[in-house]
Amino acid sequence: SSRLCSVLSGVLGIGIQTNRIRDFSGGGDFGAQGLMLHDSGRRVLVLVDGQVMNAQDNGSVQLDEGLGVPLEAIDHIEVVLGAGSVMYGTNAILAVVHVFTRRATDDPGVHVTAELGLAPPTSDGQPTVPSSPEDRIGLRYRLGLGFAHAFRVLGADAEVTVRAEWLEEISNSYRIPVFASLPEGVAQLYPDQTGWGGSAHHSVQAPSVVAALRVGDFRLQVQANRYTRTMPLVGTFNDPESTERRRQGRIDLRHSTFVAPHLALTSRIYYGLSDWSEQSIWTSPFWCVPGQIDGCRSNRQSRGIWAGAEQQLAIDWNLDGALLTTVGYDVRGRDATMRPAEYTDRITGAAPYTTLTPYSRRVSVLGAIFAQQSWQPVDFFTINLGGRLDIDSLFGARVSPRLALALTPADGASIRASYSEAFRAPTAFELEETDATYRVRAPGLTAEVARTVELEWQQRIAWASFSLRGFVSFYENFIDTRAATEEETQAGFDTGALATTADPDYIVRWDNLNTLRSVGGSLAFTLRPVEGLTLGGSFTMTDTRNNEQPIPLVPLWMGNARIAYAFAREGPTLALATTFSGRRVAQADFTQSSVIYANEQLDLRATLTSPLEAIPGLRLRVSFAYSVNPYMSYLLSAPTEEEPDAPTALTPTPSSLYGFIGLQYDINP
Numbered sequence: 037s038s039r040l041c042s043v044l045s046g047v048l049g050i051g052i053q054t055n056r057i058r059d060f061s062g063g064g065d066f067g068a069q070g071l072m073l074h075d076s077g078r079r080v081l082v083l084v085d086g087q088v089m090n091a092q093d094n095g096s097v098q099l100d101e102g103l104g105v106p107l108e109a110i111d112h113i114e115v116v117l118g119a120g121s122v123m124y125g126t127n128a129i130l131a132v133v134h135v136f137t138r139r140a141t142d143d144p145g146v147h148v149t150a151e152l153g154l155a156p157p158t159s160d161g162q163p164t165v166p167s168s169p170e171d172r173i174g175l176r177y178r179l180g181l182g183f184a185h186a187f188r189v190l191g192a193d194a195e196v197t198v199r200a201e202w203l204e205e206i207s208n209s210y211r212i213p214v215f216a217s218l219p220e221g222v223a224q225l226y227p228d229q230t231g232w233g234g235s236a237h238h239s240v241q242a243p244s245v246v247a248a249l250r251v252g253d254f255r256l257q258v259q260a261n262r263y264t265r266t267m268p269l270v271g272t273f274n275d276p277e278s279t280e281r282r283r284q285g286r287i288d289l290r291h292s293t294f295v296a297p298h299l300a301l302t303s304r305i306y307y308g309l310s311d312w313s314e315q316s317i318w319t320s321p322f323w324c325v326p327g328q329i330d331g332c333r334s335n336r337q338s339r340g341i342w343a344g345a346e347q348q349l350a351i352d353w354n355l356d357g358a359l360l361t362t363v364g365y366d367v368r369g370r371d372a373t374m375r376p377a378e379y380t381d382r383i384t385g386a387a388p389y390t391t392l393t394p395y396s397r398r399v400s401v402l403g404a405i406f407a408q409q410s411w412q413p414v415d416f417f418t419i420n421l422g423g424r425l426d427i428d429s430l431f432g433a434r435v436s437p438r439l440a441l442a443l444t445p446a447d448g449a450s451i452r453a454s455y456s457e458a459f460r461a462p463t464a465f466e467l468e469e470t471d472a473t474y475r476v477r478a479p480g481l482t483a484e485v486a487r488t489v490e491l492e493w494q495q496r497i498a499w500a501s502f503s504l505r506g507f508v509s510f511y512e513n514f515i516d517t518r519a520a521t522e523e524e525t526q527a528g529f530d531t532g533a534l535a536t537t538a539d540p541d542y543i544v545r546w547d548n549l550n551t552l553r554s555v556g557g558s559l560a561f562t563l564r565p566v567e568g569l570t571l572g573g574s575f576t577m578t579d580t581r582n583n584e585q586p587i588p589l590v591p592l593w594m595g596n597a598r599i600a601y602a603f604a605r606e607g608p609t610l611a612l613a614t615t616f617s618g619r620r621v622a623q624a625d626f627t628q629s630s631v632i633y634a635n636e637q638l639d640l641r642a643t644l645t646s647p648l649e650a651i652p653g654l655r656l657r658v659s660f661a662y663s664v665n666p667y668m669s670y671l672l673s674a675p676t677e678e679e680p681d682a683p684t685a686l687t688p689t690p691s692s693l694y695g696f697i698g699l700q701y702d703i704n705p
Contacts, residue, residue, distance in 0.1 A: 052115065052131070053594055053617060054099070065589065066099050068117050068131040069488070069509050070554035070578030072589040074623050074670075079129040079460055079484075081120060084246075085137055085257060087288050090127050091310035093340025093372035094465035099133065101242035104261030104284055106201035108149055108180050108700070109246045111138040118488045118507065119458030121436035122422040125366065125404055126461040129486045129511070137246055140184035140195035144704060147199075149180035151657070151698030155208040155691040161666015163693040170235035174208030174691060178698070192252035198245070205240040210690045212236055212269070215673060215683055224272040224319045226331075236268040238690065253293045260285040269672065269687065271316035277333070278316040285309045300350040306343065313337045317382060324379060325391045325472050325535040331382035337375045338465050344368030344402075358412040362422075368402040372464035377471035391472045392532045398464035400429045408438075418442040426459070430467065434459045434483050448496035453489075460484040466515060466546050472535040476520050476528040478546035485512045499564045506557040513548035520545045552587065554580040568604075573597035586631075589669055591617040608646035615639045622669045622686060634669035634686055653703060659696040663689050 053067040065072055066080050073079060076096035082089040084105055090097040097103075113135050120128035155174035156163040166172065182199040214233035225232060244261035263282040268274040290304040318324055319331035348364035375395050380387055387393055408422035420440040427433045440454035462481035470477050492505040520528070520543040528534035528543065556578030563571040575595035580587045594617035602609045617637045643659040667686040675682045 053591065067590065069507065070556045070580040070590060071130060071511065071552065071587065074589065078127065081124050081128040081132045083132070083134045084259060087259065087286050087306065091312065091340050092308065092342040092370045093310060093338045093374065093463065094312065095127060095463040101203050101240060102263035102282055104244045104259055105135055105246055106180055106199045106244055108147060108182055109137045109199040111136045111142060118490060119456040119486050121458035122406060122408065122424045122438040122456065125424065125426050126459060129458050129460050129484065138197070140186045140197050144184050144186060146703040147182040147700065149698065149700045151178040151696055153177070153694055153696040155694045157208050158210040158688065158690065158692055161688040161692060170209060172209045172237065174206065176205040178203045189251060194251040196249050198247040200245040201243065203242045207237045207239065207690055209235045209237045210688050212688065213685055226272060226319060232273045234273065236274045238266045238268050240265045253291050255290045257288045267316065271318050275317050280314045283311040298352045298355055301347065303347045305345045308342050311339045321537060323473050325388045326537050327388060328379065328381050332379045333382050335375065335378040340370060340372045342368055342370040360410040362408040364406055366404045370400045370402065372398045374465055374468055376465065376469040379472060391535045394470045396468040398468065400464065402426065402428045416444045428461050430464065431461050431481065431483050450494045452492045455489050458486045462515060469546065470533055472533065473538050474542050474544060476524050476533060476543060476545045481515060481546060482513055482548050484514050501562045503560045509554045511552040514550040514552060515546055516549045517544045518547045518549055550582050552580060552582050554578055568602040570600045586621050588621040588623040591620040593618045606647065608644065611643045613641045620669050622671045632671060632674055632684060634667060635665055638664040653701055655700045657698040661694045663692040665689065666692055
């Protein structure tokens with residue numbers, strides 16, 4: 037698993053859950069507040085130093101290697117659970133994850149990092165020794181280079197930081213049961229293949245760079261990355277042509293200053309670009325269009341370009357933080373172009389002659405104004421009230437309020453109660469997505485809305501701190517897939533958007549459908565009984581329902597625990613961590629099945645870091661990760677009414693055991 041996901045779920049994760057499925061369709065999933073969806077992170081807002089990382093054409097974001105931030109560039113990560121639209125707008129439904137990068141003053145000099153990871157082959161999800169020519173050991177390496185320098189120019193303090201990383205993985209082999217027969221539309225076999233399954237592996241490549249220049253009150257930051265992975269379990273089995281590719285770039289120019297002793301103004305202009313594509317090979321007529329008798333190549337593409345301006349004014353009325361007002365606005369233009377489903381002949385590459393090749397473009401504008409008032413009338417009581425109005429040409433307007441009350445009845449104790457709302461705007465991709473074999477357009481989508489009530493108690497006593505938190509959340513107008521009506525299906529055939537071979541019984545579209553309810557609570561603690569020793573953990577229980585039915589991927593309970601000991605200041609440090617979760621309903625992406633459960637999950641990790649005194653500036657890091665449950669909560673196949681004899685198969689964990697060794701060399705000025 038990626039180390040970033042490990043940080044989020046194992047160290048900061050109170051009520052957070054991640055699924056590592058980079059070999060499967062969709063990359064990786066992230067859940068919080070009792071809800072996890074196979075949605076490419078669209079309901080989590082991710083920021084890097086204030087820059088929004090969610091793509092503006094389809095809302096997706098990655099919380100793994102594809103995030104685009106070199107690991108050594110990260111200073112710390114803040115996770116705010118629950119609705120966060122008051123300050124940030126769309127996508128902040130489940131959580132806001134804010135990644136802060138390191139300043140030049142924190143980490144000056146030149147830094148070189150090299151890390152190597154190895155994983156044995158797996159059989160039935162468990163590590164094994166190579167037993168056939170198809171079995172292979174997994175290799176994963178990461179190379180990092182950083183430079184940071186602080187200086188003065190024209191009488192002003194200045195600094196420059198540049199951090200780049202190259203990460204590549206050629207995975208171990210993992211065995212999939214061979215299915216001679218799978219439900220229609222799932223089994224994709226070349227003419228010489230007799231079954232779907234066998235030994236599979238994937239690859240990942242993820243270079244990234246973050247650079248920043250600060251001069252006085254100005255900061256210019258540039259971020260860029262590329263992410264490529266193969267998808268061996270999509271379409272034809274273990275086909276190297278089944279790939280996902282992402283490219284992203286962002287520029288942010290910011291100015292922060294005090295215009296008066298009690299007035300702080302932050303202004304910024306920004307620009308971003310994201311490009312996503314997915315390709316897979318299909319041989320079943322179910323997924324191809326007329327004339328493609330030898331199979332087809334499916335291509336999905338989306339590109340977003342956006343630019344905007346934002347200003348925030350913070351007013352500290354009494355210069356003591358007791359009465360603080362924040363007001364601001366955000367104006368953003370977006371240009372989204374997409375080709376949701378393009379089918380070409382697998383052999384000749386020719387486009388179909390009888391079916392429309394979908395292409396669409398959406399130019400949209402977002403404008404928002406927001407305000408937040410914090411008032412501390414007495415030392416032990418604080419009121420926080422905020423609201424935001426978003427006007428989006430894609431769907432209309434939405435107001436997001438928030439009210440929080442904080443009480444400190446005694447030294448070290450605090451009680452917080454809050455009500456907040458958040459929304460997620462329908463993306464241009466969702467509004468325009470079509471597929472000639474099974475999907476029609478979905479005009480008229482409205483925003484999803486989340487309403488959350490929280491109550492939290494925190495207590496600090498000497499070397500111990502505890503928190504107890506409960507919440508109730510309601511999610512309305514969730515965008516999900518439903519069966520198209522006869523009129524919608526017929527319109528698709530009449531316009532040529534649907535292929536003549538498409539089965540009318542399997543045509544679907546996006547729509548605002550579900551109202552979900554989630555109730556839960558969490559207990560977290562941190563202990564520092566002696567110098568150098570830290571223990572912590574959290575435990576969360578949730579009950580999330582859709583019309584009284586359990587939601588796939590969401591466990592009833594989950595948690596984490598960790599212990600770290602520093603043997604000496606700036607000396608060796610040993611850390612042990614575990615994440616665990618209860619069984620959950622498996623997600624069926626290709627079939628509609630009866631309820632099938634994935635078993636409990638337990639992940640273990642151990643890391644040792646230590647300076648090597650023989651060479652000043654050189655540090656060693658050794659790490660091991662092990663996953664006890666050999667299967668993830670995603671269905672490759674399951675029985676249905678149409679295919680009652682179809683096998684039940686969960687996606688195996690590709691790398692249940694991984695060992696890493698790394699070196700970092702710091703050349704300080």
